[in-house]
Amino acid sequence: MPLTTLGVGGREATERIDRQIKSGRIDFGGRMFAAMLFSSLALALLVLVVLFADVFGAGIGVFTTRAESFLSGGLRTKADSAGVFQAIRGTFWIAVFTVVLAFPIGVATAVYLEEYAHKGRLTRFLDLNIRNLAGVPSIVYGILGLTIFVKHLKSFTGGATPISAGITLAILVLPIVIITSAEALRAVPGTLREAGFGVGATRWEVCRTLVLPYALPGIITGTVLALARAIGEAAPILLIGAVTGLLPGQEGLLDPSQLTERFTALPVVIADWARTPRAGFDELAAAAIIVMLVLVMAMNTFAIILRSHFERKRN
């Protein structure tokens, strides 16, 4: 003990401080709260694990017996030869159209609303309505897509094609992309903008070189979440005219000629197989769900990599 009791103000003071700073170590309220938080996390994880276990248990057999023919085969009426290739292909092209349309339009809208528009009654009104649009049931977008893109703009989209489905889903997720991008922009510190304007940058320069790079990780995360939602939607693309049962086309994944043909997609195929009473189709549905989960997880992983890349860049 390097300190003498004399040096720290007497034995009595030491004892008093000792008592005071060592009391109340056990915070019961806090521990209860932490336990509650943990149990809700555990519950959510448990549900997820049960779901996964169920799906994997049912679907894994398809992969062990005929992984290749399942992944490369097309829609068939016989359970032992049906495959998901056409569905993967359709979902891929729908996703491409969705991203290519929803990302730039959504980000541009958010930038306009957050960085350019004067914050007044009109912007508040627009903001509110974008939020409302994000809550509109997807089937409504399906009806919209059917009337506008499949029927009225048939000469442009080719009717019930991946193009129509992609545009419809882009419109479906556009509000989500706008909202999450706007939130990412709002999280950019105002002092960053001030610093840019302070050295004589224009609004466009401040946006492009300071605000957008800072907000990019958040924008990317929002877009990927929106995309994951889009490729999981079955109802709107069923209305657009996604095919179930049998689809003749055998083009490769990247063959553009399929863009003007009839199409199918993973969620539609899953729903159809799950409803089919014939033997073997339940397992096929579970296997297709596994494919879809893997796709979504791959997308999320890609998003996380992109996100951390841009986060490192903004350091």
Next chain:
Amino acid sequence: MVMTAKPVECGPVEEISLPSSIVVTPAAPLPKVVFGARDVSVYYGDFRAVRDVNVDVYEHQITAFIGPSGCGKTTVLRCFNRMNDLIDAARVEGSVTYRGVDLYHRDVNPVEVRRRIGMVFQKPNPFPKSIYENVAYGPKVAGIKGNMDDIVEKALRSAGLWDEVKSRLKVSGMSLSGGQQQRLCIARAIATEPEVLLMDEPCSALDPIATARIEDLMQQIKNEFTIVIVTHNMQQAARVSDRTAFFTTEVNSESDTRTGLLVEVDETDKIFSKPSDERTENYVTGRFG
């Protein structure tokens, strides 16, 4: 609000024509007015933050703004480079001229204003970019030609930061200490070679050595620039400034709001030795009242 594009005459002018019969001994030429604020009030929404500011800022001088916290020093400073435009609720009344031109005329381009009138903010706010890019940003957007490495080095040297960062110009400006960040912001502001430098408490996070460096820098560059500095450090105002403006707040007892106002502006010596207003005297002598 005065809305005239043509030069507004304000303050002393350099040449006065005199009848040739009068013999004048040549005196030192009167300094030119860079900023003229006339009856300036600034509102944030309905709240009047500061009222009736009348002040001239002269070329090649250092003008200090002093006064208690919340009296509107920052607010007034931000009027001089149209920074208040960025706050939707802020509104400037009265007239502010920059070399005789009404700064708030609707044809004035705030970007051009800010390229000429640089600013160092109260809180250090480096860009989340490398040290080098922080300094090079302003010259780049202004389209300044020349060797960027030299520009960056010169600015960092002037701000007294070069020796500390010369070996790591590529690391992020955010990774510097608070005081280093503030000097980086000073370097960033002077890299564009503005005509005027507005400095909002540039030394509040700096140690005495770095502060002395910045004060030296101010003395050096005032031959080329004009400087307005907000400071809470009375000695600093007395040391560096040529003129001092003292602001205070008055409390509106009905609405319980505080409005800042300019009490007086004069030669720094006079403000600190025999100010004309009692409130100034109380403040500079430490009897806050």
